[in-house]
Amino acid sequence: MANDVSSRLKAVRQLHGLSQRELAKRAGVTNGMISLIEHGRVSPSVASLRKVLDGIPMSLAEFFTMEPGGTPQVFFAATELVELGEGGLSLRLVAAHRPGRRLAILRETYEPGADTGSEMLSHAGEEGGVVVAGRVEVTIAGQTRVLGPGDAYYFASTMPHRFRNRGRERCEIISASSPPSL
Amino acid sequence: MANDVSSRLKAVRQLHGLSQRELAKRAGVTNGMISLIEHGRVSPSVASLRKVLDGIPMSLAEFFTMEPGGTPQVFFAATELVELGEGGLSLRLVAAHRPGRRLAILRETYEPGADTGSEMLSHAGEEGGVVVAGRVEVTIAGQTRVLGPGDAYYFASTMPHRFRNRGRERCEIISASSPPSL
DNA sequence: CGGCATCGTTTAATATCCTAGACACCCCGG
């Protein structure tokens, strides 16, 4: 019910504090049309919807991607220990209890010798991160590099990848992936 | 050129190895309509486009989000200084030069007194982050909290939000948002 | 109370989309 164009548009318009007429004027369409759309009495053409969203402004991608009034909660989120890894690898997931999220944000801690495993990881989506402390050896699609504090990485998760701490001090990374791989 | 519905649909259809007629049959529309859309001679209604995409199948969000012909590269990414903020706020974006990414990963530094501004931010998508150093006052949809090292947050970006460093030391956050707000 | 502003809704006429069906083309097998 909150997944169709009508509800989304109404939600988005009200969130930006615009009246039907005001939005219509900015978008260069009529107020009546906005009323009809928001009531689901018509299904606007993509061209019209784009014009309307330009008045907000918001892209079509944003519009269809956004979480419609669903349950957009506020979180001062806890980080939850997720698990695993052959010794010395610990992952803490931000907002783990929130299913349906678009993002997985992780605090990864690699003790000396920790390793994501000898067989390369590969999954859908994209991911990236920033090294906060220590050093880590990153291998992506055959290329290997050692990253230190302040260094960053970003890649399509379909590329085979592996992380190892070959140094002597603990390494910490903040990473994110979308869609969530955890 | 590759940003309108016509090019996107054609790309997506061919990527799935479907002819206009075959897609039309699966979607329950006519082949002529698909031809018209792919030529930009009409701008389909959202309802029609949804029906067409159901035949792929693909959601509207995916359709408008996807990078047509994108080449997802591997990155040991540089962080690029983005700008701004009333004094003392600096943002470093990971893989800034990669358009069409699904994620924006930021290294945010708040000098004492730095502030995202008195008028609340609000946009599509979701975002979250982890505080790496210092303290920051976060206000989301009316609720205010002070977060320190190791604390995390996560929320729908449509909620009005604001970040301020009211302490005496520099604060650093690693954050991520999807779809990218920068 | 009346007057004036805003709001969202509705209606008749017009512009646009969408369908059904024909058309032109190409390739392969008779």
Place this chain on the structure above:
DNA sequence: CCGGGGTGTCTAGGATATTAAACGATGCCG
């Protein structure tokens, strides 16, 4: 040479979206 099956394109007419303008409801001020 003439079918048959595939492709994408085009046109006429019915279906639907969109406009322009009127309507009723609310709130505020004199």
